[in-house]
Amino acid sequence: MNERGLLIVLSGPSGVGKGTVRKEIFEQPDTKFQYSISMTTRKPREGEVDGIDYFFKSREEFERLIAEGKLLEWAEFVGNYYGTPIEYVEKTLQEGKDVFLEIEVQGALQVRKAFPEGLFIFLMPPSLGELKNRIVTRGTESEDIINDRMRVAKEEIEMMDAYDYVVENDRIENACNRIKAIVTAEHCRRDRVAIRYKKMLEVE
Amino acid sequence: MNERGLLIVLSGPSGVGKGTVRKEIFEQPDTKFQYSISMTTRKPREGEVDGIDYFFKSREEFERLIAEGKLLEWAEFVGNYYGTPIEYVEKTLQEGKDVFLEIEVQGALQVRKAFPEGLFIFLMPPSLGELKNRIVTRGTESEDIINDRMRVAKEEIEMMDAYDYVVENDRIENACNRIKAIVTAEHCRRDRVAIRYKKMLEVE
Numbered sequence: 001m002n003e004r005g006l007l008i009v010l011s012g013p014s015g016v017g018k019g020t021v022r023k024e025i026f027e028q029p030d031t032k033f034q035y036s037i038s039m040t041t042r043k044p045r046e047g048e049v050d051g052i053d054y055f056f057k058s059r060e061e062f063e064r065l066i067a068e069g070k071l072l073e074w075a076e077f078v079g080n081y082y083g084t085p086i087e088y089v090e091k092t093l094q095e096g097k098d099v100f101l102e103i104e105v106q107g108a109l110q111v112r113k114a115f116p117e118g119l120f121i122f123l124m125p126p127s128l129g130e131l132k133n134r135i136v137t138r139g140t141e142s143e144d145i146i147n148d149r150m151r152v153a154k155e156e157i158e159m160m161d162a163y164d165y166v167v168e169n170d171r172i173e174n175a176c177n178r179i180k181a182i183v184t185a186e187h188c189r190r191d192r193v194a195i196r197y198k199k200m201l202e203v204e
Numbered sequence: 205m206n207e208r209g210l211l212i213v214l215s216g217p218s219g220v221g222k223g224t225v226r227k228e229i230f231e232q233p234d235t236k237f238q239y240s241i242s243m244t245t246r247k248p249r250e251g252e253v254d255g256i257d258y259f260f261k262s263r264e265e266f267e268r269l270i271a272e273g274k275l276l277e278w279a280e281f282v283g284n285y286y287g288t289p290i291e292y293v294e295k296t297l298q299e300g301k302d303v304f305l306e307i308e309v310q311g312a313l314q315v316r317k318a319f320p321e322g323l324f325i326f327l328m329p330p331s332l333g334e335l336k337n338r339i340v341t342r343g344t345e346s347e348d349i350i351n352d353r354m355r356v357a358k359e360e361i362e363m364m365d366a367y368d369y370v371v372e373n374d375r376i377e378n379a380c381n382r383i384k385a386i387v388t389a390e391h392c393r394r395d396r397v398a399i400r401y402k403k404m405l406e407v408e
Binding site: 121122128154163164178181186200 | 326328358362364365367368369370371382384386388389390392393394397398401402404405
C-alpha cells in the first residue's frame, strides 16, 4: 500500500502573487506534486485558460456544485466564487501523490478543518506598500476595489496563525525554492516516517 | 537585535556517514550555517585534521573540560569520549547565525534537554545490511567492534523518536539536499516568524 500523499495548500492575501508562484513551480521539471485546478466565477484575466489556470463557471453551475457537496472548500471573494472540486484531491492523495492547492485565505481555513494534517503555507508580501503596488500594477481593478482589497489583505495577514509556514514572496524564485524546501522537509518529518524505518529493524 | 540562530543537530547510528554528509554540506558554497567542531579522544582517521574535523584531545584534557562545565554534551562511545565545546555554540546563536553540530546519538539527547527548540535530524541508513557494509568497508575496526557497533546502531535507531526529522542517506547528495531543505523550511515556520510579519501591520 502507498503512503498517503501530502496536501499542500498555498494561500495568502489577494495580490501577493500566489498564481505567479504556483505557475513557476509547475514549470520546473523536478516538481513532483500534482496541481489541483480551482473553480471560479470570475472572468479570465488576459492569458488565463479554462481548465489550466481555473475551471471558469457561471454562478448557476457553481451554486449547483456547492449544493451537491462536490467542493472541498469554496468562498465568495470580492463578488466572485472560488472553490476546489473534492474528487481529484482525494483520489490523488490516495495514490500516494502530493496535491498542491492555490486558494484564497477563507477557503484555506475550510480545508484546514477537513485536512488538519495538511501543509498550510502563507505567501507574504515583502511589505504592504509592495502589495499595493502589485495590485495597482495588475491594472484590472478600479480604485475602490484596490482599497477594498488592501483592507481585506490586512485582515487576511492577521489570519496567519492558522498556517504552518510563512513564505516571503520577495522574489518569485526565492518563494518557489522555499515552498519546495518545505515539502521536502515535511516528507522527512519523523512523525510521518518513523513507522516505515522501524519496520526495517523488524525485518532484518 | 538579531533573531537568534537555529541549532541544527545531525546525528544517527555510527557508520551511517554523518561525517561524510557534513563535509559535503560545508563544501557547498551556498551553505550559510556555521559548523561547530566536536572534541574527541579517539585517534584521527586517515585524512582527518585536528581543528578541522575534530579537536583531538587526551583523556586527561577531556575529563578536565567536563569537570569545568565547558561541554554542551559529551559521551563515551566504544571506548572514546566525544563532546561539544559550549562557548562557540552560544556565541554564534546569539549573533543570529545557525550552528550545525554533527554528534553521536547519546550526545544529541543531552543537547535536546538544553536546547529543546533545536532542530534534530536523524541520519538513517537505507538498510541495516548497507550500514554493516559501510562499517566493514571503512576497515578500521575489528570484527568484535563491528558486531558491537551493529548492536549499538539498532539501539540508536530505536531512539529516533527524540528527533524532529529522519533523513535517509541513500546518496550523499540527496541527504545534503534534504538537510538543507529542512533548515530552509524551519526558517519559514510560522511560529518562528509570525511576530516579525505582524509588526509590518503595525508599522505601515
